Amino acid sequence: MAFNVFEELAKGEIDFLSSLPYYDKQNLIGCVRKAENKNDIINGFLSKLTDIDPAFCFRVIYDNDDYEQQTKKFLESGFTFTDDMLINLLNNSTWGIDYFYEHISKIEDSLKVETYSRLFNIFFADYKKYSLLIAYYKAHPNIHIRFLFMEYILEEHEDLFEAIYPNLMLYLTSVTYRENEQLTLWPDLMANEDISHLAYLILKSKYKDKYFIPLKEYILANYLENDLAKELLTPIMVYDTPYSYSYEKNEIGIDEFNCDPDRLFLTSSTEKFFIMRNYPNLISRDILEHYQACYSRFREEDTQLLDLVNMTRLGGKLLEFIDKYLTISTQATWRYIASGSTGVVYQVGDFVLKLFRTKWSYEDVICPNLFLIVKNYEEIYIRDNRGIVECGIEVQPYLQRDAKKVDVKYLGYFLHELESLGYRYTDTLMSGPCGDNCRLLDSYLDADCTNTERLPNWFKEMPLVLVDRDRIYPNDALYIRQLASHY
Numbered sequence: 001m002a003f004n005v006f007e008e009l010a011k012g013e014i015d016f017l018s019s020l021p022y023y024d025k026q027n028l029i030g031c032v033r034k035a036e037n038k039n040d041i042i043n044g045f046l047s048k049l050t051d052i053d054p055a056f057c058f059r060v061i062y063d064n065d066d067y068e069q070q071t072k073k074f075l076e077s078g079f080t081f082t083d084d085m086l087i088n089l090l091n092n093s094t095w096g097i098d099y100f101y102e103h104i105s106k107i108e109d110s111l112k113v114e115t116y117s118r119l120f121n122i123f124f125a126d127y128k129k130y131s132l133l134i135a136y137y138k139a140h141p142n143i144h145i146r147f148l149f150m151e152y153i154l155e156e157h158e159d160l161f162e163a164i165y166p167n168l169m170l171y172l173t174s175v176t177y178r179e180n181e182q183l184t185l186w187p188d189l190m191a192n193e194d195i196s197h198l199a200y201l202i203l204k205s206k207y208k209d210k211y212f213i214p215l216k217e218y219i220l221a222n223y224l225e226n227d228l229a230k231e232l233l234t235p236i237m238v239y240d241t242p243y244s245y246s247y248e249k250n251e252i253g254i255d256e257f258n259c260d261p262d263r264l265f266l267t268s269s270t271e272k273f274f275i276m277r278n279y280p281n282l283i284s285r286d287i288l289e290h291y292q293a294c295y296s297r298f299r300e301e302d303t304q305l306l307d308l309v310n311m312t313r314l315g316g317k318l319l320e321f322i323d324k325y326l327t328i329s330t331q332a333t334w335r336y337i338a339s340g341s342t343g344v345v346y347q348v349g350d351f352v353l354k355l356f357r358t359k360w361s362y363e364d365v366i367c368p369n370l371f372l373i374v375k376n377y378e379e380i381y382i383r384d385n386r387g388i389v390e391c392g393i394e395v396q397p398y399l400q401r402d403a404k405k406v407d408v409k410y411l412g413y414f415l416h417e418l419e420s421l422g423y424r425y426t427d428t429l430m431s432g433p434c435g436d437n438c439r440l441l442d443s444y445l446d447a448d449c450t451n452t453e454r455l456p457n458w459f460k461e462m463p464l465v466l467v468d469r470d471r472i473y474p475n476d477a478l479y480i481r482q483l484a485s486h487y
Contacts, residue, residue, distance in 0.1 A: 006035060010044035017053060029059050039066055046070070054079070063092040072099075081107070083115040090122050101132060108145070116145065120152045124160075138164055139176040146171065147194040154201045161207060168202075168211050172218065192269065195219055196227035203232075203256060216260075225269035225316060232257045232264070233271060233279075262287055273310040294319050297334050302344055305355050312382040312391040318355075321378055321395055325351045340434045340468075347398050351377070352467075356392035360427075360471050362481045363387075367469035371449040371459070372418055374399065374439070374467045387481065396467065401440035403430060403464055413458045414438070414466075419475060426471040426482065437468040 005028060008016065017025065032041055042061060050057050050070075058074040061067035062085055081089060086107065089096035100107060120137070123130040140146040150171075153161045165171060172195065174188035175181070190198070199215045202208060219226050232253030239245045257264055261282040265275050272291060280288055298306060309318055326332065329349025337345040343356035359366055359381065366381070366389075367373060378395035411429050418425060430436050441463035445452050466472075473480045 006032070006037075006041050010037075010041045012044050012048050014045050014049050014052070017049070017056065025056065029056065032060050039064075042067065059085075063088045063096065065093050065095065068093070068095050075099075080110065083110075083112055083118075086111075087115070087118055087122070090119070097130065097133070101136070104136070108142075113148070116148045117152055120149065120156075124157055127160075134164065139171060139178065141174065141176050143174050143188055143190050144194060147190055147198060150198055151201060154198075154205055158205055161205070168207075169214055169218065189222060192223050192226050195223070196231050199228060200231035200253065204252060212256075220263055220267060224267060225313070226267050227269060229257060229264045229268035229271045229275065233275070258282060269313045270311050270315070272315055273306055291319075294322055297322075298346070299336055299344075301339075302355070305344060305357055308357060308391050309355060309393070314380060314382065314391060314393055317378075317380060318393060321353065321393065322348060325349055325353070325377075325395060338435060342470075343392075348395075350398055352396045352398045354392075354394040354396070356381075356389060356394070358483065359389040359392060360483050361473070362389060362483070363473065367472050368423060369448055370418075370421060370423070371447040371452075371455060372414060372421070372465055373448065373469060373472070374441075374465045375448040376469060388483070394469065397446070399439040399441060399465075399467065401442070403436060403438045403440050406430075406438075406440070406462060406464060410458060410462045410464050411438075413456075414464050417456060417459070418472075422475055423472050424475050425466070426473065426480070427468065429466070437466055438464055439467050441465055 005016070008014075009032070020028065032038055035041055038060075042064075046057055046061070046067075054074060054077070058071065058079050062071045062074070062081070064071075086096075086100070090100060123134050123137075127134065137146065137149040140149060150161075150165070150168075153164060170177075172190055175183070189195070195215075196219065199212065199219060202211045202215055216228065219228055232250065234250060234253070235247035236250050237245050238248050257279075261279070262284050265272060265283050265287065268275065273295060275283065276288065276291055276295065295306065309315055326334075326349045329351065331349055333347055333349055335347045337347055337352070339345070342358050342360065343354055346353045346355075361367070362383070364387070369375070374396050376394050376396055378393060380394075381389045381392040384390050414429065415425065427437060429438050441447060444455055444460045444463040447455060447459070447463060447465070449455060471482065473482075
C-alpha cells in the first residue's frame with residue numbers, strides 16, 4: 001500500500017517527519033497549505049507536533065483564521081514572519097491587518113525595501129479596509145519609507161495623490177503631524193536622492209503646474225548639492241521587447257533643465273562634468289570657463305576616472321582640493337606624474353593629488369598613520385556594501401627626491417621597522433611592476449610623527465617613506481581583505 005503523508009498526518013502519525021530532508025519538508029508544508037482538507041490534516045498533527053517541530057506547524061497555519069490563537073502563541077514565543085508570509089497573512093487572514101498595525105515598527109525592522117510596493121498594492125486594492133495603514137504611511141516617521149509611499153502612488157495611483165497629500169510641501173521632512181509628536185526646530189530632511197526623484201515624478205505627473213516649481217525651489221534652498229540635474233538629464237530606458245531595451249533622450253527633463261541651467265548645474269552633485277561635455281552651450285560662459293579651467297588640467301586619458309569621481313559625488317571635493325592646495329602652495333606647478341594599477345597621480349603645487357578607481361585593500365582602516373608612511377592631508381574613499389573602494393581622493397605632500405639610488409640595506413631597515421611596529425607590506429617597495437612605491441622626505445623632521453627626535457638613526461640618515469598607502473596589514477591578521485589581482 002502506498003504511503004499517503006496526508007493520511008498519516010491526519011491520523012497524528014508524525015514520526016516520519018524527523019527523517020525528511022529540509023527541502024522535502026518545505027514542499028510538504030506547501031502541499032498541506034494547499035490541500036482541500038487542510039484543516040483535517042492540521043488537526044491531526046498540530047497538538048502532537050507543536051512542541052517537537054513548532055517551525056513546521058507555524059509555517060503551515062500562520063495565515064489560517066482557524067488557528068489565529070495558536071499562531072499568536074508562536075509569535076509570542078519568538079517566531080517572526082518572512083516578507084512573503086506577511087503578504088500572505090494580509091491577503092488570507094482577517095486578523096492580519098490588526099496585527100500588522102499593532103506591531104508595525106517591529107515588523108518593519110526586517111522588511112526588504114522591495115516588499116513595500118507589495119504591501120502598498122494590498123492597501124490600495126481595498127482603500128477603505130486599509131485606511132489606517134494608508135494614513136500611517138502617508139506621514140511615516142521613516143522619511144525614506146514615506147518617499148517610497150509617495151513614489152508608489154505617483155506611479156501606480158496618480159489620481160489619488162492629491163487626495164492623500166492635499167499639500168505635498170508639508171510632508172518633506174520627518175514631521176509626522178501625529179498627536180503628542182515631539183516637535184523639533186531641525187526636522188530631518190528627505191534624502192537628496194529621494195526628493196530629487198520625487199521632483200522628477202511630479203514633473204511627469206498631472207501635478208506639475210502645482211508642485212514642481214515650489215518643490216524645485218525647496219530643493220535648491222535646502223540641498224546645496226542635489227540630484228535634480230541628474231534626474232532631468234538621464235536618458236529614459238524604453239523596452240523594445242520584454243527582453244531588450246534602448247535609451248531615449250529625456251525630452252521633458254531636458255526642457256526643464258533649459259529653464260534654469262545655471263542653478264541646476266552649480267548645485268548638481270554628480271553631473272557637472274557630464275553637463276560640461278554634453279550641454280556646454282546651456283551654461284553661462286563665466287561659469288563654464290571656471291569649471292573648464294579646472295578639468296582641462298587633466299589628461300584626456302583620465303576622462304573615465306573623472307566621470308567616476310563625479311558620479312560618486314566627489315566632484316565638488318576634487319575642485320575644492322585643487323583650489324585649496326594650489327592657493328597655499330609656493331609654486332603653481334600642475335603636471336601629470338604617473339598612473340598605477342588603481343589610479344592616477346598629479347602634482348598640484350607643493351602637493352600630490354591622487355585619484356583612485358579602487359584600492360587593493362578593503363580593510364576598515366586601509367593604512368595606519370606611521371612615520372614610515374607619507375602623511376595624507378586629505379583622504380576620502382567611497383565604498384560599496386562589501387567595503388571595496390569604488391572611488392577615492394588623497395592629497396599628500398609632494399616629495400622631490402626619489403629613492404632609486406638608496407642602498408638596499410635601507411629597504412631592509414624599513415621592512416624590519418615596519419614589522420616591529422606591528423605591520424607587514426604585501427607589495428614591492430621599489431622597482432615593482434607599477435613603479436616605485438617609496439620616496440625620500442626632504443628631512444626626517446617632516447615625518448608623520450609627534451616626536452621626531454626619537455626616530456631611529458637609519459631613518460634620520462635616509463628618511464625613506466612609503467607613498468602608496470595601501471596593502472599594509474597587521475602582522476597577526478590571519479585573513480586580509482585584499483582584492484585578487486584579476487579584480
